[in-house]
Amino acid sequence: MEELYFLTAREARRLLFSGGAVKLNLDLRKTNRTWEVKLEGDEFIFPNGTRVGRDIIERIARDEGSVYFIRKGVYKAAIAGEHFYKLVPTIPPTIEINGIRMHRTKEVNPLQDTRNKVNAVKPKEGETVLDTCMGLGYTAIESAKRGAYVITIEKDPHVLELARINPWSRELFTGGKIQVIQGDAFEVVKKFNDESFDVVIHDPPRFSLAGQLYSEEFYRELYRVLKPGGRLFHYVGNPGKKYRRKDLQRGVMERLRKAGFVGVKRVEEALGVVARKPVKEK
Structure with missing residues (x-):
């Protein structure tokens, strides 16, 4: 390189x-x-x-x-297309798309933000992780560092291009334990076999940009590809909560339960929700 x-x-x-x-x-x-x-x-x-x-x-x-x-x-390190993308010099960098940052940068840096998400499901040596929305790949890299094999999906070719430039994303393409798939997670996940993953980390764009990735239909696909006992972390954030008293997390939790997940609960430090697929009864 x-x-x-x-x-x-x-x-x-x-x-x-x-x-x-x-x-x-x-x-x-x-x-x-x-x-x-x-x-x-x-x-x-x-x-x-x-x-x-x-x-x-x-x-x-x-x-x-x-x-x-x-x-x-x-x-x-910027790309002007339908949207405007650029690397922002936080440590490590984040991406800004039309002025909206892809990582939390106020209370924590992007690396701490990533570790909070990964710690919610604790991937282990030899496990297989699905990272649904790659971005700069910090979640995939952190999971691989813990010994997991990771499949990560990124829809946007401009985000992929900035990841290829960013030195903090290099292990995505050189580490050997991460497979990068370019495509829409909503469609790509349908192609995976049942019970393929020990862990799913789902960190989608905000609801207004990718509502289908918050749907019960998509959650049923995530449930299908998880092994019995498999763990899910779903980043939700708290958009609108401060001003409109809207609780997006509650709706997410209800749909996850409808899709079959159990142990659904909030993880405040990671601004998300964890859940698991029940173990089959013998």
């Missing part, structure tokens, strides 16, 4: 104040590694030989909300 060098406003300011060669972290703090960036006149020279003018570095230094990367030129 080609090595990319990443810059945020923080690193750009360090370059501008350096006055000469400087060692910087250029992988969005995924590691503690540093790379040397040299200064020649009004150009900064990156480890792959790419020369970047001071004017461009000054522009990056003013852009607090974006991530840039160096690959024989300077690019913003």
